Amino acid sequence: MKSTLSFLLVCVSLLVCVTVNGADPTDGFTLVPLTDANFVIQKPYDIPLEQRYSFKDGVHRLWVYADDKPLDPSSNTQPRTEIHIAGLDYSSGVWHFEGYGFVPNGTSGATVTQIHGAAHGNTTIILRIYDGNMRYYSRNLIAQNLYDKWFRLNLIHDVDGGIVSVFINGEKKYQTKDRGPGDLHFKCGVYAAPANISYYMESRWRDIKIYNKC
Ligand SMILES: *[C@@H]1O[C@H](CO)[C@@H](O)[C@H](O)[C@H]1NC(C)=O
Ligand SMILES: *[C@@H]1O[C@H](CO)[C@@H](O)[C@H](O)[C@H]1NC(C)=O
Ligand SMILES: *[C@@H]1O[C@H](CO)[C@@H](O)[C@H](O)[C@H]1NC(C)=O
Numbered sequence: 001m002k003s004t005l006s007f008l009l010v011c012v013s014l015l016v017c018v019t020v021n022g023a024d025p026t027d028g029f030t031l032v033p034l035t036d037a038n039f040v041i042q043k044p045y046d047i048p049l050e051q052r053y054s055f056k057d058g059v060h061r062l063w064v065y066a067d068d069k070p071l072d073p074s075s076n077t078q079p080r081t082e083i084h085i086a087g088l089d090y091s092s093g094v095w096h097f098e099g100y101g102f103v104p105n106g107t108s109g110a111t112v113t114q115i116h117g118a119a120h121g122n123t124t125i126i127l128r129i130y131d132g133n134m135r136y137y138s139r140n141l142i143a144q145n146l147y148d149k150w151f152r153l154n155l156i157h158d159v160d161g162g163i164v165s166v167f168i169n170g171e172k173k174y175q176t177k178d179r180g181p182g183d184l185h186f187k188c189g190v191y192a193a194p195a196n197i198s199y200y201m202e203s204r205w206r207d208i209k210i211y212n213k214c
Contacts, residue, residue, distance in 0.1 A: 024170060025096075025098075025154040025156065025165075025167045026096070026154070026211055029094075029096050029212065029213050030213065031209060031210075031211055032209075032212055034208070034209070037087060038085055038086055038087050038088060038210075039085070039208075040083070040084045040086040041053055041062075041082070041083055041084070042071040042080055042081070042084055043071065043080070043081045044068040044071070044079055045071055045072055046069050047068070047069070052064060052068075052081040053081055058206050059204050059206045060083060060189075060204065060205045060208075062081040062082065062083065062190055062202065062204070062205075063081060063190060063200065063201060064079045064080055064081045064190050064192065065079065065199060065200060065201070066079065066199045066201070067079075078191060078192035078193070078194065079191075079192050080111075080189065080191035080192065081189050081190055082187045082188065082189035082190065083187060083205065083208070084116075084185065084187050085187065085208075085210060088185065088186075089117075089183050090157075090184050090185070090212070091159065091183060092160060092181065093159060093160065093212055093213060094156065094159065094160070094213040094214075095157050095186075095210070095211075095212050096157070096210065096211040096212060096213075097113070097115075097154070097155040097156075097186040097208070097210060098152070098153065098154050098155075098209040098210075098211065099152075099153055099188060099205045099207060100150050100151065100152050100153070100205065100206045100207050101113070101146075101151055101153050101188070101204065101205055102149070102150050102151075102203065102204040102205075103132075103146055103147060103148075103203050103204075104147065104148060105132065105147040105148050107129060107147075107190070107200065107201045107203065108129060108130050108132075108196065108198040108201075109128065109129075109130060109192060109193040109198060109201070110129055110191065110192060110193065110197065110203065111126045111128045111190070111192075111193060112127055112128065112134075112190065112203045113127040113153060113155060113186070113188045114126045114127065114188075114191065115155070115178075115184055115185070115187075116185050116186075116187055117185060118179035118180055118181075118182045118184075119179060119180020119181055119182050120179045120180050121179055123179070124157065124164060124178045124179050124182070124184060125155070125157075125164045125176070127142065127153075127155070128193055129203075132145055132146055132147040133145070133146065134146055134168070136174060136176060138193060138195075140176075142166055142168070142173050142174040143168045150206075151168055151169055152167075152169050153167070153168060154167035154170075155167075157178060157184065159178070159181050162177055162178050163175060163176070163178065164176055164177075164178050186210070188203070188205050188208070189205070190202060190203050
């Protein structure tokens with residue numbers, strides 16, 4: 001009787017704790033195992049990888065210059081050095097990218113994370129850093145003062161519900177409609193915006209994880 005009561009009390013206090021502190025964005029998700037083959041790096045086509053990317057102590061560092069070439073000679077896109085999470089394209093369910101990002105002061109007009117693919121257009125969401133702030137494309141403000149510090153990003157795409165959510169440091173900062181289902185995948189790194197870009201762009205990423213819910 002006494003132990004049942006204690007057990008109940010522990011349960012209630014745990015519940016209160018979770019409610020007060022807020023749930024973690026990963027709650028209810030299943031971790032999808034990743035191997036090196038899931039990390040495909042895109043970079044200016046005429047330059048060796050090690051001149052735009054390094055991986056040390058678990059940290060992916062990616063950089064690019066405004067006058068670099070695109071990823072392919074036949075492409076007319078802006079320069080980029082990006083990790084493409086390959087082999088995990090999705091078109092339904094709920095998919096979730098988690099990573100710790102770092103953007104050095106000075107990098108501006110750079111997409112640091114995106115969901116590539118959509119029914120309308122090439123992307124579902126673009127998260128760009130301008131002057132230390134994160135924006136949805138070049139528009140809505142998502143988070144401020146992100147230069148020179150590690151931040152935790154959780155980007156959740158509910159394809160069936162048509163909703164994308166952005167969490168920074170565990171806090172929900174932004175939610176928007178997606179742009180229709182498609183052949184979808186996550187990317188992170190640096191991809192120059194069409195305008196207002198710094199000459200040098202860099203972001204670093206560690207502890208990249210993919211989760212889903214089917
Ligand atoms: C970024 O660098 C500029 C120029 O050196 C400086 O004025 C600014 O305070 C720095 N911002 C942060 C957040 O460190
Ligand atoms: C999609 O990307 C291609 C180049 O990869 C570009 O030519 C096209 O204009 C883009 N479409 C939209 C809607 O942005
Ligand atoms: C570029 O910056 C200028 C001046 O701050 C601003 O008026 C313009 O809207 C920006 N363009 C884009 C595409 O963000």
